[in-house]
Amino acid sequence: MRTVNVDLGRATYPIDIGPGLLGDGGTLGRRVPGADLLVLSNETIAPLYLARVKAGLRDRRVGECILPDGERYKTLATASRVFDALVEQRFNRDATLIALGGGVVGDVGGFAAACYQRGIRFVQIPTTLLAQVDSSVGGKTGVNHPGGKNLIGAFHQPVAVVADTDCLGTLADRELRAGLAEVVKYGCSADAALFEWLERAVPRLIAREPAMLVEAIARSCEIKAAIVARDEREDGVRAILNFGHTFGHAIEAATGYERYLHGEAVAIGMAIAADLSARIGLVAGSVPQRLRALLSAAGLALEAPRFGAARARALIGMDKKVRGGTVRLVLLAGLGAAELRSDVGDDELTRTLEEHFG
């Protein structure tokens, strides 16, 4: 087992990464505080792992709240169901909410924990690769609004993250690849050595070699933890974690959040952001080439949907990363060196959008 600590002063917490963490004798029991626990999960994940989680939490009062599966349930109405469950079971401020599932369960659960009685403790048990390397770490929680993703939310740090790599055994290939896109993001935006390691390791990651998965997750979490520790509220450096996400969000929004998994859209978005970085001379043309080669080796398609440059521009304009009318984009100033830039020329942006979106 590897443990990565997220150092946030008072809210510091550990991320345990490895096999066999959930059941009787695993680390879960030691990491979960409190006597009253509500496990939040969904109809896909609960049958697979809920019994194992409960076996690791004997002698506690364990309630359950099982949601339907899917991003379309990441709503305020679903958060309200979680509040109802907490109230019905008469949980008070000392209760702990445990989010067992992927990003939707973690984001809704974290938001509900942030708001119930103005904040109760919560523990993340991410069961997808994407959640293990990204959404379970850093304290960003929230739900979608018809007007946009994650428009309603809170910063609320977990007290622990327990990433059991055994859960990845049941993950669909497509989900695994989408998760790898975020691992590539860490390398490409913040750690050239990780990027180079991934160039060699990607076949063994696709083959789900346990030790390789632990390494990929641990290094991703170390990078995210270091950035979050410097910028908990996303006022500055944390923006580089959004590399590929401005274009990725546009792709997800234009396709109704159904055609692409988040990681798949981010992969395309990263390729576009890298192209734009080379176009304005920030990096050599070899950088987007290597990025595309790595993402392709991970099984990720890199063709953007052709919904038009004008629509893409509008969707970027609606993005949360816009301030005062200037488009701010996270671009590469080198391999492993993403930066937030607000000096992108309109012509270069237009040409890039036309090339990719038609």
Next chain:
Amino acid sequence: MRTVNVDLGRATYPIDIGPGLLGDGGTLGRRVPGADLLVLSNETIAPLYLARVKAGLRDRRVGECILPDGERYKTLATASRVFDALVEQRFNRDATLIALGGGVVGDVGGFAAACYQRGIRFVQIPTTLLAQVDSSVGGKTGVNHPGGKNLIGAFHQPVAVVADTDCLGTLADRELRAGLAEVVKYGCSADAALFEWLERAVPRLIAREPAMLVEAIARSCEIKAAIVARDEREDGVRAILNFGHTFGHAIEAATGYERYLHGEAVAIGMAIAADLSARIGLVAGSVPQRLRALLSAAGLALEAPRFGAARARALIGMDKKVRGGTVRLVLLAGLGAAELRSDVGDDELTRTLEEHFG
């Protein structure tokens, strides 16, 4: 004008108290940051003060969201309406939400500001005495759940509070008296000198002498600010602000939150808590006598509704201030010296409940 600063390090903010603060040339324009503003108010308050507020905010983009008036609209569904308004007007993270109204508007508005895009700035313009001395200060925001008051919420500090005492001119007598109950609470629980000042000043407060109101509000805010600065998240000393509230909440809950204004229920609750303090020997019998005399002089009735000791006990047991099964009560160890106690004997508690609730 008086200004009280709430010192919370990074989140420090001023409370301005006095007449004429809202309109053109008042302090409001200087205190409100940002170019995009959403004013949240209700159907009673907006016709009275919205134009004045807008006159103080020329050259900004000012949107409006007007809610129906009443505690029964302090719900997640109402917060959702505020999110809709923010999204419809395409406000981003740099927007500022201004809550113009009493406690409901402030609590819902603060909660919406806490959650929209994981937190935007907000400014409180409290228009009732209760909101000016209590709910607008300290960052507790939230909405009710059918299972209990304020069960869903957040700690989110305003960037400024502008308490214009001109707004109290239209306040119903009953609302004024209920607000005075919270002023008495500050004196009784934390500042004997304020209590003694109130014993002399209460007729002039009831007569709404402007300078006296400013003094009462400023001293209340100073006390609350000092306590909040020591304990922003209500882990410790902030509990003493709940003096009278455990019994008060039980009274409100038992009567469906309709018969009593919050301050009226707190007044009865304080009288009961003071009686219990004397019964267990924490204070002399003269303390509850003086408290009752002051509250009566402020026009507050002190007879509890006779819904029975058993029901009162159950309602106390459901209160958020319960930890690990022990009833923790805020009692008086002296005039101006409230304490959180968990050593109240069951017999004394029962006798007190029977005496007051039948």
